[in-house]
Amino acid sequence: MKKVTTESEEIIEKRYRHFMILLYPEWDNFNDILQDIKGSFKNYAYIKHFAEEEEKKEHVHLILSLDNPRTIESLSKRLEIDKRFIRNIKSLRGSCRYLVHIDSEEKYQYDLSQVIVSKSFKSTYFKSFDDLLSDDEILDNIYTFIDDHKDFQNIEIELMLTKFVCANAYERVFKRYYNTIVKYINYVSHET
Numbered sequence: 001m002k003k004v005t006t007e008s009e010e011i012i013e014k015r016y017r018h019f020m021i022l023l024y025p026e027w028d029n030f031n032d033i034l035q036d037i038k039g040s041f042k043n044y045a046y047i048k049h050f051a052e053e054e055e056k057k058e059h060v061h062l063i064l065s066l067d068n069p070r071t072i073e074s075l076s077k078r079l080e081i082d083k084r085f086i087r088n089i090k091s092l093r094g095s096c097r098y099l100v101h102i103d104s105e106e107k108y109q110y111d112l113s114q115v116i117v118s119k120s121f122k123s124t125y126f127k128s129f130d131d132l133l134s135d136d137e138i139l140d141n142i143y144t145f146i147d148d149h150k151d152f153q154n155i156e157i158e159l160m161l162t163k164f165v166c167a168n169a170y171e172r173v174f175k176r177y178y179n180t181i182v183k184y185i186n187y188v189s190h191e192t
Contacts, residue, residue: 015069018089020098021081023060030060033079037064043121047099047114052107063095065121096128138173142181150188157185 023030025048037044046062064075076083089095094103099115101107117125126141133141142161149157161174161181174181 013071013073014088015071016088017066017069018092018095019064019066019072019075020087020089020095021062021064021079022085023062023081025058025060029080033081034060034062036079037062038118041066042118043067043124045096045099045115045117045121045125047110047116049110050108061099063089063092063099063121063125065092065124092124093128096125102129135173139177142174142177143184146181146185146188150191154185154189157189158182161185 023033023046027033034046041064043065044062046060048058048060051057051059070078072083072086072088075081076086079086097103100110100112102109112126112129115125145161146157149160152160
């Protein structure tokens with residue numbers, strides 16, 4: 001950990017893996033920051049929120065999940081964002097749910113489809129909402145995933161699908177309908 005010395009004491013800067021970043025579309029470098037994050041980091045999710053009571057203008061909440069921990073200060077310098085717009089996340093699940101205000105009924109409710117999620121973060125992100133999905137919705141998500149990846153080899157689809165379905169509810173449904181899912185993979189791959 002990085003040690004920072006002040007006049008009164010030595011402070012050890014903590015490193016974190018998960019961050020919530022607040023961005024404003026009105027910033028001159030907003031698009032550059034967003035493109036940098038999308039091009040340089042693999043695990044992210046973000047949504048544009050309308051102006052709310054405590055936030056008087058349109059803004060973007062972005063979750064950034066890193067493989068290697070960093071300090072807020074180093075991330076601030078890397079992204080060229082003032083560190084007051086970056087905070088560590090205590091609950092990744094809670095932060096994922098906050099993007100759509102699912103647990104804050106007094107706030108505007110956003111649809112899950114409004115969140116932009118990187119491919120490698122989708123499983124982690126959607127696992128936060130397992131309690132909201134029925135078995136039919138889970139199956140629909142699995143079949144949509146297969147349709148989105150039909151250009152891959154069958155075995156590659158199955159391997160990617162096992163990562164996609166790592167949440168408990170998906171495992172339950174995936175195991176129950178495995179044979180049908182594999183038949184659908186074969187059907188889709190022969191269709192193209």
